[in-house]
Amino acid sequence: xxxxxxxxxxxxxxxxxxxxxxxxxxxxxxxxxxxxxxxxxxxxxxxxxxxxxxxxxxxxxxxxxxxxxxxxxxxxxxxxxxxxxxxxxxxxxxxxxxxxxxxxxxxxxxxxxxxxxxxxxxxxxxxxxxxxxxxxxxxxxxxxxxxxxxxxxxxxxxxxxxxxxxxxxxxxxxxxxxxxxxxxxxxxxxxxxxxxxxxxxxxxxxxxxxxxxxxxxxxxxxxxxxxxxxxxxxxxxxxxxxxxxxxxxxxxxxxxxxxxxxxxxxxxxxxxxxxxxxxxxxxxxxxxxxxxxxxxxxxxxxxxxxxxxxxxxxxxxxxxxxxxxxxxxxxxxxxxxxxxxxxxxxxxxxxxxxxxxxxxxxxxxxxxxxxxxxxxxxxxxxxxxxxxxxxxxxxxxxxxxxxxxxxxxxxxxxxxxxxxxxxxxxxxxxxxxxxxxxxxxxxxxxxxxxxxxxxxxxxxxxxxxxxxxxxxxxxxxx
Amino acid sequence: xxxxxxxxxxxxxxxxxxxxxxxxxxxxxxxxxxxxxxxxxxxxxxxxxxxxxxxxxxxxxxxxxxxxxxxxxxxxxxxxxxxxxxxxxxxxxxxxxxxxxxxxxxxxxxxxxxxxxxxxxxxxxxxxxxxxxxxxxxxxxxxxxxxxxxxxxxxxxxxxxxxxxxxxxxxxxxxxxxxxxxxxxxxxxxxxxxxxxxxxxxxxxxxxxxxxxxxxxxxxxxxxxxxxxxxxxxxxxxxxxxxxxxxxxx
Numbered sequence: 001x002x003x004x005x006x007x008x009x010x011x012x013x014x015x016x017x018x019x020x021x022x023x024x025x026x027x028x029x030x031x032x033x034x035x036x037x038x039x040x041x042x043x044x045x046x047x048x049x050x051x052x053x054x055x056x057x058x059x060x061x062x063x064x065x066x067x068x069x070x071x072x073x074x075x076x077x078x079x080x081x082x083x084x085x086x087x088x089x090x091x092x093x094x095x096x097x098x099x100x101x102x103x104x105x106x107x108x109x110x111x112x113x114x115x116x117x118x119x120x121x122x123x124x125x126x127x128x129x130x131x132x133x134x135x136x137x138x139x140x141x142x143x144x145x146x147x148x149x150x151x152x153x154x155x156x157x158x159x160x161x162x163x164x165x166x167x168x169x170x171x172x173x174x175x176x177x178x179x180x181x182x183x184x185x186x187x188x189x190x191x192x193x194x195x196x197x198x199x200x201x202x203x204x205x206x207x208x209x210x211x212x213x214x215x216x217x218x219x220x221x222x223x224x225x226x227x228x229x230x231x232x233x234x235x236x237x238x239x240x241x242x243x244x245x246x247x248x249x250x251x252x253x254x255x256x257x258x259x260x261x262x263x264x265x266x267x268x269x270x271x272x273x274x275x276x277x278x279x280x281x282x283x284x285x286x287x288x289x290x291x292x293x294x295x296x297x298x299x300x301x302x303x304x305x306x307x308x309x310x311x312x313x314x315x316x317x318x319x320x321x322x323x324x325x326x327x328x329x330x331x332x333x334x335x336x337x338x339x340x341x342x343x344x345x346x347x348x349x350x351x352x353x354x355x356x357x358x359x360x361x362x363x364x365x366x367x368x369x370x371x372x373x374x375x376x377x378x379x380x381x382x383x384x385x386x387x388x389x390x391x392x393x394x395x396x397x398x399x400x401x402x403x404x405x406x407x408x409x410x411x412x413x414x415x416x417x418x419x420x421x422x423x424x425x426x427x428x429x430x431x432x433x434x435x436x437x438x439x440x441x442x443x444x445x446x447x448x449x450x451x452x453x454x455x456x457x458x459x460x461x462x463x464x465x466x467x468x469x470x471x472x473x474x475x476x477x478x
Numbered sequence: 479x480x481x482x483x484x485x486x487x488x489x490x491x492x493x494x495x496x497x498x499x500x501x502x503x504x505x506x507x508x509x510x511x512x513x514x515x516x517x518x519x520x521x522x523x524x525x526x527x528x529x530x531x532x533x534x535x536x537x538x539x540x541x542x543x544x545x546x547x548x549x550x551x552x553x554x555x556x557x558x559x560x561x562x563x564x565x566x567x568x569x570x571x572x573x574x575x576x577x578x579x580x581x582x583x584x585x586x587x588x589x590x591x592x593x594x595x596x597x598x599x600x601x602x603x604x605x606x607x608x609x610x611x612x613x614x615x616x617x618x619x620x621x622x623x624x625x626x627x628x629x630x631x632x633x634x635x636x637x638x639x640x641x642x643x644x645x646x647x648x649x650x651x652x653x654x655x656x657x658x659x660x661x662x663x664x665x666x667x668x669x670x671x672x673x674x675x676x677x678x679x680x681x682x683x684x685x686x687x688x689x690x691x692x693x694x695x696x697x698x699x700x701x702x703x704x705x706x707x708x709x710x711x712x713x714x715x716x717x718x719x720x721x722x723x724x725x726x727x728x
């Protein structure tokens with residue numbers, strides 16, 4: 001029999017026992033709804049976590065350091081390192097992480113931004129009161145960080161603006177001393193006093209530097225110069241306008257993060273200021289740098305256009321002769337964790353569908369009993385075993401399909417209800433509402449397909465029983 | 479096996495059933511040849527094995543031993559699919575209990591064999607109408623079986639048996655559930671299928687698709703009514719305890 005005729009007969013049969021078939025279909029729908037509701041929660045949580053983590057910039061970032069000549073690369077930062085890092089370290093070529101290398105890295109496909117880590121100690125002065133603090137330079141891409149979501153004020157107006165964003169602790173301390181509200185700091189001028197690194201006349205950089213507070217080199221600077229360090233350290237002051245106060249979170253990125261920093265300025269401005277950083281001491285110890293080999297970076301941070309590009313970019317940079325570090329492995333572990341969570345949720349959700357499949361078996365077995373004579377007539381008129389089997393299969397499949405579609409709708413509605421409930425609860429707790437529920441298209445289609453497959457599987461035994469009925473016995477059946 | 483001119487050739491056919499420890503020999507080492515275009519009545523008491531023999535000829539059942547040739551083809555060598563095709567294309571079956579599907583209209587019941595034969599949809603309405611015309615039920619085509627009399631239901635069952643233009647009609651006690659007058663009408667209808675030219679002259683509907691000597695269908699009638707067998711059949715084969723007791727050519 002042709003598929004169209006089989007489908008027509010199957011739909012007619014389903015309509016004839018409409019109550020029983022509707023109840024069976026509803027059973028499947030409830031099973032699918034439970035599966036969809038469970039998995040949509042798992043998927044939603046995964047997407048929520050990924051979204052939050054991606055916004056930190058940690059998972060599309062790679063940290064590059066010059067490779068060290070010793071067996072254990074210092075590029076591991078003393079933390080988790082990629083398994084192939086040691087293999088990469090076996091490469092004989094060791095390159096300095098200088099401006100040429102930075103430009104080369106910037107040109108790699110998938111790289112959208114390369115910057116050096118800038119964090120330095122400075123005294124932040126508001127009027128007569130000063131606070132010793134750590135200042136970090138932030139790239140423009142940090143504006144998407146969720147630490148700025150509920151900040152007071154705004155992000156830097158431009159990458160070269162002389163503006164500063166304070167963390168709440170520093171803002172409170174400065175405001176207390178000035179006897180004003182912290183919010184009143186926004187718009188005020190904050191002076192940063194910091195030690196500035198200036199090149200020796202022999203290797204002077206062409207870029208203009210802010211005017212030092214002392215017009216001439218101090219005796220200490222002169223003596224460092226005399227030591228052949230290649231640069232001098234000059235106390236410097238620079239004024240910044242306070243544009244924002246972060247009340248929660250940390251916009252820091254990088255393996256050491258900018259965590260602990262209490263003031264943030266645009267990275268471009270920080271680079272121009274050339275403050276003395278902790279890594280400069282390492283440079284002093286580095287003979288190559290001390291001999292005047294030009295500006296070198298202790299480390300560079302680069303951002304790719306997505307976590308997917310991290311592995312290939314990382315491999316290329318290792319091949320260039322540098323040590324790298326990324327949180328790719330952490331991402332993999334996170335994905336594994338969510339895969340396990342989704343599997344567990346899927347198993348619990350499938351239990352209801354398994355129960356529903358018993359309903360299908362029951363319905364079809366009942367249908368065989370009721371339609372025994374009809375099966376006999378069909379066989380007498382020329383239906384083969386295959387025709388009868390397919391007829392029952394189609395009936396099971398149609399119930400599965402209808403139950404699947406209905407179940408996805410019900411699961412979506414349950415998810416919406418859970419979402420609404422959590423939103424109301426979180427708002428009452430004073431926490432912004434979070435979207436922790438999602439029904440992607442693949443989940444909807446997958447659930448419908450799963451319902452059809454489960455229904456067909458449930459139909460195997462009844463359909464085979466119907467097909468193997470002896471037509472003579474079936475025709476005799478009253 | 480030589481089967482020239484034979485619609486059926488059953489050779490030493492047995493059909494045994496096991497009921498507990500006992501073996502019931504419903505058909506026991508029976509041989510029978512039925513020529514194309516012949517009208518044969520299988521006469522016997524209830525339980526004699528005549529219906530079992532009809533089921534074997536129809537391909538609804540398989541013999542325990544022996545062979546059955548239908549139009550020269552060995553049924554025992556056929557696969558399940560081929561047997562199904564045989565039931566659909568070669569023979570038409572009419573039952574005592576009509577066996578129309580109650581939720582379908584007459585049209586839909588008659589269309590069923592066409593669906594199973596995968597006849598193109600466009601051809602079906604005309605074929606169904608022609609079959610219903612032949613049994614004079616065109617006006618009742620949209621009715622359900624429960625809305626018809628017993629005689630009309632049996633005529634609808636005959637239309638369903640004819641719609642695929644088979645060359646053989648198997649009728650198992652077709653008048654068993656009918657009163658005498660209606661039974662007579664049904665028998666006349668079957669007779670008209672077997673001898674279309676004779677009945678056409680008398681104004682009865684004609685059968686098509688026959689290649690018999692009578693230019694009509696081969697008919698095998700199972701009945702326990704001797705008078706019916708004597709009035710309509712060319713040959714009466716009396717069955718008793720699964721064996722042929724006697725044969726009478728008329």
